[in-house]
Amino acid sequence: MNRMACALLVALFTSLAAAFSGEDAVVVYSPHGEELERDMKARFEAAHPGIEVKILDLPAAQILERLRAEQDRPAADVWWGGVAADFQRAEHEGLLAPHRPAWHTALPPGGFSPNGFWHALYRTPAVLMYNRNKLKREEVPATWDALLLPEWHGKIVIRDVRPSGTMKTIFSSIVWREWKRNNDPEAGFHWLAKLHWNTGAYASDPQAMYEMLMGQNELCIAPWNMPDVFLQRDINKLPFEFVIPEDAPAPFDPLALVAGGPHPENGKRFLEFVSSTDELLFAAEKYNRLPARTDLPKERLPAWMKDLEFKPLDVDWNEVQRYQDAWIDIWYRTIKSDELPGGGGKPRWGMWLAIGAVAVALGLIVRKRREDQAHKGKQ
Numbered sequence: 001m002n003r004m005a006c007a008l009l010v011a012l013f014t015s016l017a018a019a020f021s022g023e024d025a026v027v028v029y030s031p032h033g034e035e036l037e038r039d040m041k042a043r044f045e046a047a048h049p050g051i052e053v054k055i056l057d058l059p060a061a062q063i064l065e066r067l068r069a070e071q072d073r074p075a076a077d078v079w080w081g082g083v084a085a086d087f088q089r090a091e092h093e094g095l096l097a098p099h100r101p102a103w104h105t106a107l108p109p110g111g112f113s114p115n116g117f118w119h120a121l122y123r124t125p126a127v128l129m130y131n132r133n134k135l136k137r138e139e140v141p142a143t144w145d146a147l148l149l150p151e152w153h154g155k156i157v158i159r160d161v162r163p164s165g166t167m168k169t170i171f172s173s174i175v176w177r178e179w180k181r182n183n184d185p186e187a188g189f190h191w192l193a194k195l196h197w198n199t200g201a202y203a204s205d206p207q208a209m210y211e212m213l214m215g216q217n218e219l220c221i222a223p224w225n226m227p228d229v230f231l232q233r234d235i236n237k238l239p240f241e242f243v244i245p246e247d248a249p250a251p252f253d254p255l256a257l258v259a260g261g262p263h264p265e266n267g268k269r270f271l272e273f274v275s276s277t278d279e280l281l282f283a284a285e286k287y288n289r290l291p292a293r294t295d296l297p298k299e300r301l302p303a304w305m306k307d308l309e310f311k312p313l314d315v316d317w318n319e320v321q322r323y324q325d326a327w328i329d330i331w332y333r334t335i336k337s338d339e340l341p342g343g344g345g346k347p348r349w350g351m352w353l354a355i356g357a358v359a360v361a362l363g364l365i366v367r368k369r370r371e372d373q374a375h376k377g378k379q
Helices: 002-021 034-047 060-069 084-092 102-106 165-182 187-198 206-214 226-235 264-274 277-287 317-334 349-355 358-378
Strands: 025-030 052-057 078-080 119-123 126-131 156-159 199-203 221-225 240-243 252-258
Touching (some): 025 034, 025 264, 084 252, 084 317, 187 317, 221 226, 252 264
Antiparallel strands (some): 119 252, 126 221
């Protein structure tokens, strides 16, 4: 009788735990902002009565670290949004579960994991965001290189790079571009050092960046991503516009299932829902999200997307992924300082001396990569 009572109590507590843990739920980690997340939650729940969507809004660069910390006991079912490089790392570390949706064949090259672990949902062109109350459209630089001209000294605000998926992607793409253009890996860091000299302020988070651009100061322009400029302009009514500069990187913005998530079937349902034709068109119309899929009916896209013509920077994202963390670390340690040179300070001589060590550091990184590949080849 005692054993039977214990068994009944265990069953009771198990059922109660399941009820309170939300078996009819799906847990999503996303950096897409509360507005889009709130709409997609409501639309999914209307289409799937009884399943509750729980979305945790996080900076893109923090989601991978959270998944690593939770690897032994995953709390999320879906990772919705970020940079492809982080999804590639997560795949290699066993943090993602494979799921190949039917529409994956409509993605362009580089827009999906060959093994089916992640797939691009949107493309996110990098742009130059500006305050139209401070700057006229014709005054905005048409190229990245124009940001380095003396007239922009002290007028640029940059979102702190290390916690930002957007800024890590922009900076690492520039380093890659300069490396290939000059056949010199150090060239990209010289470019970033010149940008640092023109920078008037670094913002700890996007909200701080918006406030700096709105303030009574010279700050008027910032490298950023296109969808967020639309969001701040159209939803939050801020006086922001953008220009897509020449050679703008347009990275893929993926989604994936989390390995070992608590609600795997609901995770698949959510993934298929947000990537469906109707929901991609909804996100395109209301939130100006540029779909990665190439099979959507063009006549149903917003007018500006139909007419959008730009040639994105041809980036080897696999190569960028290999070196991105090291490049951002080098930038932080050897270029960025606590001084804000655009605000009147002078660059540290130590910064310029440190840049001389960049080539050595990159050489060590490349050599280590080759040694690892050679070692794998012998196994």
